[in-house]
Amino acid sequence: MISHSTGVITWIAKALVIEAFVGNAMAGLYTGVRASRTAASIFLGRRHDVATTRPAKNALRLSNSRPCGFKALGALTVDAALPLRLAALVGSYTVVLLQFALQK
Known part of the structure; x- marks a missing residue:
């Protein structure tokens, strides 16, 4: 019975550690997305020609989209x-x- 309890506690601890690592990685990802959105907005505010603003507009459009589920x-x-x-x-x-x- 003691080994079963130890296994359950280990299983829960493993899940918490994995959740913490994934959460930290996702926070970094969202920070990068926010930074790229800010950079694209600043770039668009400077009024460049259409050929150079198209990638910035595409980046903003992509960052505003939601994943499909x-x-x-x-x-x-x-x-x-x-x-x-x-x-x-x-x-x-x-x-x-x-x-x-x-x-x-």
Whole structure:
């Protein structure tokens, strides 16, 4: 029973550490997107010709877009992160099942 509790605590600690690392990486990404949006806005404010402002307008348009996602059966969000979430789920349950198998 003690090893099962230790396994659950380790599993939760692992999830918290991964969540912290992913959160930190996403914060850096969003900071970079904000900086590029600011730079593109400043560039557009200087009134250059159309050929040089087109990439800045495209960058602003891209930074304002939202990622596509939809719900499958009204419950499961289907987006680009779904395979990673499924792999994490399968990996976690595999570890738990191995812990039960090794206790016997």
